[in-house]
Structure formats: structure tokens, C-alpha cells
Amino acid sequence: MILASSSDFSYKSKLHQQDNLLETIFNRITLPTFVLDQNHTIVFWNHALEQLTSHNKNNMIGTQNQWMAFYASKRPTLADLIIEGGKDDAVSHFYKNKYRKSPLIEDAFEAEDFFPDIGGKGEWLSFTAASIKDENGNVIGAIETLLNISVTKQSQIALKESEERYKQLSITDNLTGLYNKRHFTERLMTELERAHRYDQHFSLCLIDLDNFKQMNDNYGHLFGDQILAEFGCIIKKNLRNSDTAYRYGGEEFVIILPGSLLDGSRVVANRIRVDLVEKIFLCDDDQNPITLTASFGITVSSSEDSKIEELIRRADKALYLAKKTGKNKVESLVTSVLSAGSP
Numbered sequence: 136m137i138l139a140s141s142s143d144f145s146y147k148s149k150l151h152q153q154d155n156l157l158e159t160i161f162n163r164i165t166l167p168t169f170v171l172d173q174n175h176t177i178v179f180w181n182h183a184l185e186q187l188t189s190h191n192k193n194n195m196i197g198t199q200n201q202w203m204a205f206y207a208s209k210r211p212t213l214a215d216l217i218i219e220g221g222k223d224d225a226v227s228h229f230y231k232n233k234y235r236k237s238p239l240i241e242d243a244f245e246a247e248d249f250f251p252d253i254g255g256k257g258e259w260l261s262f263t264a265a266s267i268k269d270e271n272g273n274v275i276g277a278i279e280t281l282l283n284i285s286v287t288k289q290s291q292i293a294l295k296e297s298e299e300r301y302k303q304l305s306i307t308d309n310l311t312g313l314y315n316k317r318h319f320t321e322r323l324m325t326e327l328e329r330a331h332r333y334d335q336h337f338s339l340c341l342i343d344l345d346n347f348k349q350m351n352d353n354y355g356h357l358f359g360d361q362i363l364a365e366f367g368c369i370i371k372k373n374l375r376n377s378d379t380a381y382r383y384g385g386e387e388f389v390i391i392l393p394g395s396l397l398d399g400s401r402v403v404a405n406r407i408r409v410d411l412v413e414k415i416f417l418c419d420d421d422q423n424p425i426t427l428t429a430s431f432g433i434t435v436s437s438s439e440d441s442k443i444e445e446l447i448r449r450a451d452k453a454l455y456l457a458k459k460t461g462k463n464k465v466e467s468l469v470t471s472v473l474s475a476g477s478p
């Protein structure tokens with residue numbers, strides 16, 4: 136084994152004498168470990184690493200094929216980067232957002248990554264690479280130790296996924312797949328704060344299906360549910376990515392349209408209105424085509440709005456007007472500041 140610079144013969148021979156002892160020690164360590172010399176040649180490859188990577192030490196020691204045990208194509212391992220000087224930008228290039236300086240060992244890095252080619256289904260590994268220096272402080276090699284953290288990582292991922300799922304369920308209306316009223320309140324507060332901070336406006340559009348009670352009475356509650364779900368799809372289909380739609384209550388819906396003023400949100404509301412008018416619903420018990428309309432009340436946020444209730448009240452008044460003056464229409468109401476200004 137050569138671990139010292141060629142000029143440092145005495146140091147090299149000292150290490151040679153200790154080879155057997157070092158090899159025994161490495162092989163008794165349960166942590167997968169390998170050591171490279173300054174030429175990136177493998178000098179130690181312990182049993183634990185053989186088991187982790189299925190690469191036998193006899194095929195690895197004396198080669199520079201350490202990458203083969205971890206990656207599908209040739210590239211430096213963390214230990215190689217340490218030998219190259221352990222430059223932050225080089226480490227970052229290969230382990231972006233997955234590494235940090237070791238808090239325990241000077242000039243060492245630790246990283247965490249998923250290795251799809253290890254084992255049958257890939258493994259998560261946490262690994263640390265540190266330089267090995269001679270008496271004069273010259274780097275003469277590097278040691279990398281690895282730890283299989285797949286079990287911990289998978290349970291962390293599963294926990295995160297179930298938290299995500301739970302969060303999604305807690306803000307979703309299960310009949311329509313739209314967001315629910317609780318989420319609406321939170322989002323509306325955020326939107327109002329943002330509008331004030333950046334001196335922007337957004338629109339709020341309340342929607343109420345017309346004569347929905349008759350639908351339930353004539354065709355049953357289950358059919359009513361089907362209509363609500365399909366109307367949810369019509370709303371979603373007509374929104375931009377930045378718009379969000381919510382089921383506000385029974386047959387009431389609401390949309391927040393960030394960055395939209397009255398003209399823009401009227402266009403969206405009318406598109407939804409017409410799509411609904413043109414939609415033919417069929418009930419299993421009665422093959423007559425069934426149609427339905429909705430009324431819309433829009434308002435635009437203003438610098439005068441200090442509470443979300445003020446916006447909701449205005450949109451509700453506009454909706455009431457739409458209902459009172461014939462239904463199947465879009466009405467709007469804005470504050471005096473806005474009606475005097477641009478929107």
C-alpha cells in the first residue's frame with residue numbers, strides 16, 4: 136500500500152509495516168470504509184463496504200474505480216474531491232444542497248444522497264470524507280466512511296408524505312376537490328396582506344348556483360352532489376394557475392384571482408357562467424336533459440379593506456344583486472376609491 140508521497144520514503148515504509156494491522160482494524164469496523172492515496176488509487180476497501188456495494192476488495196484495491204461502486208458513470212467520489220483540495224465549489228458541483236462541512240473533523244465534508252444503483256432498489260447513504268495528511272501537513276490520501284440510512288430516510292419520507300396528504304385533505308372539500316372554506320379564510324388573509332404590502336389588487340368572486348333546491352327536490356340529493364362536483368370541474372377548467380377556487384358552503388363557491396381587476400375577473404366569471412349554461416346534466420332516473428345556471432358577485436380588493444370580512448360582504452352584496460335582478464348573471468361592487476380610479 137502506498138499512502139505517502141513518493142519522496143517521503145521513511146513515512147511510507149512505516150505505514151507499510153502497519154498495513155496488516157490497519158487492514159485488520161478496517162475490517163473489524165462495521166462502517167463501510169475506503170481509503171484512497173494521493174493518486175486516487177484505492178488502498179483500503181473494508182468488508183462492510185464489500186457487503187454494501189457488492190464490490191470485492193480484490194477487484195477494487197489498486198484501481199481508481201471507486202466511482203463504480205456508487206455511480207453509473209465515471210465521476211469523483213467525495214474522497215476524490217477531498218484529495219483535490221476539498222474546494223467548496225467542486226463539492227457543491229457534485230453534491231449541491233446535499234453536503235456540509237463536517238462539524239467534527241477539520242477539512243472534512245459530509246453528505247447524504249440516494250444511490251439508485253446500490254442493492255436491488257437503491258440505498259440512502261450518509262457519508263463523510265476526510266483528508267489524510269503527512270507529518271508536514273501535506274494531503275497524502277483521503278478516507279471515506281459511509282452509513283446506510285435507508286430505513287431512517289424512508290420513514291422520514293413516509294412521514295412527510297403522510298403529513299402532506301393529511302394537510303391536503305384538511306384543506307380540500309372532498310365532494311368537489313376544490314379547497315374548503317377554512318383554507319379560503321387563510322388564503323384570503325394572506326392575499327389581502329400581500330395586496331397591501333405590494334400595493335396590488337386582487338378580485339374575489341362569489342358564486343351561487345341558481346334554484347339548486349329544485350334540483351335536489353326534483354332529482355334527489357345524490358344527483359345534486361354530482362352537479363356540485365361537475366361544477367367544481369367547470370370552475371377549475373376556467374382558472375389560471377395563480378387563481379384558487381373554494382367550496383364556500385353548500386352550493387356556494389368562491390374564487391380568489393390575484394392580480395385581476397374587475398374586467399379580468401368578469402371575463403373569467405362569464406366564461407364559467409356560459410360553460411355551466413351549456414352543460415347538459417343527465418340523471419339516471421330521468422333522461423330529460425337538465426340545465427342549470429349560476430349567479431356571480433365580484434369585488435376587487437382596495438387599500439381601504441382592513442379585514443377580509445369587508446371584501447366578502449361586498450362580493451356577497453354583488454351576488455345578492457345578481458340574484459335579485461334575474462340570476463344567471465355577473466354583478467360587481469367595488470369601493471368608492473376603486474370606482475373613482477382605474478378598475
Ligand SMILES: Nc1nc2c(ncn2[C@@H]2O[C@H](COP(=O)(O)OP(=O)(O)OP(=O)(O)O)[C@@H](O)[C@H]2O)c(=O)[nH]1
Pocket residue numbers: 343344345346347348349351355356357358359360363384385386458462
Ligand atoms: N345535493 C346537495 N345539496 C346541497 C348541499 N349543500 C347545500 N345543498 C342544497 O342547496 C340548496 C340551496 O337552496 P337555497 O338556499 O334555497 O337556494 P336556491 O334553491 O339555490 O335558490 P337561489 O339561491 O335563490 O337561486 C338547498 O336545497 C340545500 O339542501 C350538498 O352538499 N349537496
